Amino acid sequence: MEKVANTSDSDNNGLTLESVRQSLIRQEDTIIFSLIERAKYPFNSPLYDHDSLVSPSMVESIVKDSEALQAKFGRYESPEENPFFPDSLPPLVVPPHNYPQILHPSGASININKTIWDIYFKQLLPLFVPKGDDGNYVPTAACDLQCLQALSRRIHYGKFVAEVKFIDAPEDYGQAIRAQDKDTLMKLLTFVSVEEMVKRRVAKKAMIFGQEVSLNDDDKKGKCKVDPSVVSCLYDKWVMPLTKLVEVEYLLCRLD
Ligand SMILES: C=C(O[C@@H]1C=C(C(=O)O)C=C[C@H]1O)C(=O)O
Numbered sequence: 183m184e185k186v187a188n189t190s191d192s193d194n195n196g197l198t199l200e201s202v203r204q205s206l207i208r209q210e211d212t213i214i215f216s217l218i219e220r221a222k223y224p225f226n227s228p229l230y231d232h233d234s235l236v237s238p239s240m241v242e243s244i245v246k247d248s249e250a251l252q253a254k255f256g257r258y259e260s261p262e263e264n265p266f267f268p269d270s271l272p273p274l275v276v277p278p279h280n281y282p283q284i285l286h287p288s289g290a291s292i293n294i295n296k297t298i299w300d301i302y303f304k305q306l307l308p309l310f311v312p313k314g315d316d317g318n319y320v321p322t323a324a325c326d327l328q329c330l331q332a333l334s335r336r337i338h339y340g341k342f343v344a345e346v347k348f349i350d351a352p353e354d355y356g357q358a359i360r361a362q363d364k365d366t367l368m369k370l371l372t373f374v375s376v377e378e379m380v381k382r383r384v385a386k387k388a389m390i391f392g393q394e395v396s397l398n399d400d401d402k403k404g405k406c407k408v409d410p411s412v413v414s415c416l417y418d419k420w421v422m423p424l425t426k427l428v429e430v431e432y433l434l435c436r437l438d
Contacts, residue, residue, distance in 0.1 A: 195282045199346050202339065203376075207383070209336045213421075214387050216332045217310060218407045220325035224314030229323055230303060241303075244323040245330065261285055264338050266295045266330060285341050289432035292341065294424065298334050301420050302326075310412050336421060340428030347371055347429075348436055359437050367430050377422055384417050385410040 229241045238246070246267045249257075253271040257263050259278055265271060307326075347370075348355045358366040392407035 194284055194346060194349055197284060197342060197346055199343070199350065202342050202346055206336065206339060206343075206380075209332065209339070210380075210384050210387060211391070213329070213332045213336060214384065214391050214408070214413060216325065216328040217388075217413065218392050220307075220322070220329050221310055221312075221408050223318055223322040223325065224312045224316055225307065226315055226317075226319055226322045228315065229319050229326075240319060241323045241326055244320070245327050248327055261290055261341075262335055262339065263331075264293045264295055264334055266299055266334070268293060285345055286432070286436050286438070288435040288438045289341055289344070292338070292428060292431050294337065294428060294431075295330075295334055298330065298337060298424065301424075302330055302333065306416060306420070309415075310408050333421065337424045338428055340425040341432045343425070344371065344429040344432040344436070348433060355433060356437065359433055362434060364430055364434070367433050368426060371426060371429050371433070377418075380422065381414045381418055385414040388413040 230239050232239050249265050249267055250272050252258075253265065254273070254275045256274055256276055256279060258265050258268075258271065259274070259281065261281055261284065351370075354370055355367070358370060388408050388410035389406055392410075394404040
């Protein structure tokens, strides 16, 4: 009988490295459109102020309450979704959807949203929104929520990437996992040429999605709504390294 070269189709509900990469490419659109939407508003610092050490900021309350509402209707039943405030989420009010169990159970609970939250507000936001305060706090927070959820979904999708890579080469990965060797795992899962393509593609998408569209061809194109080099830098410095961190964390407990 002929040997099947790639076992991932049968083992993983049709998920392959190619299909997870296609999903990451589509998620780039969501991330870039959500950044463009957030860039409509200035920084709006009152959203992020704490009155005291104990009381939450406005954005924290809005994200927390939005997550609670979405949890009731099953958002976090999906293995692709991870909450920023996982404690005390309300129970489901709808029947659970039976998502296929693709991920290894111990890796499924990895959640690095605290890191994503800090990077988004402290480092990323000041890079692409103008300074100022226009009072549109709730629409601005709604955009922050969109950006956070899109970034979180993309970065935690590293679990699926890691799963298909493991299934495709269980011996190579198995050895490094048993040795709990993070450096070797990082080397095995890294594809520099893919990362270079991602950086170039997201810059190009930012340029195309963020341009002014006019019916008059003679109109001068204004500047992009989000600087393409900021998007490429976001992927280079944070999105891809964090995705790989999730991949390593997932693999470390893949044989538990
Ligand atoms: C996601 C993958 O794993 C790694 C992370 C990448 C990313 O976050 O875009 C790209 C290439 C790999 O170094 C992949 O192989 O596609």
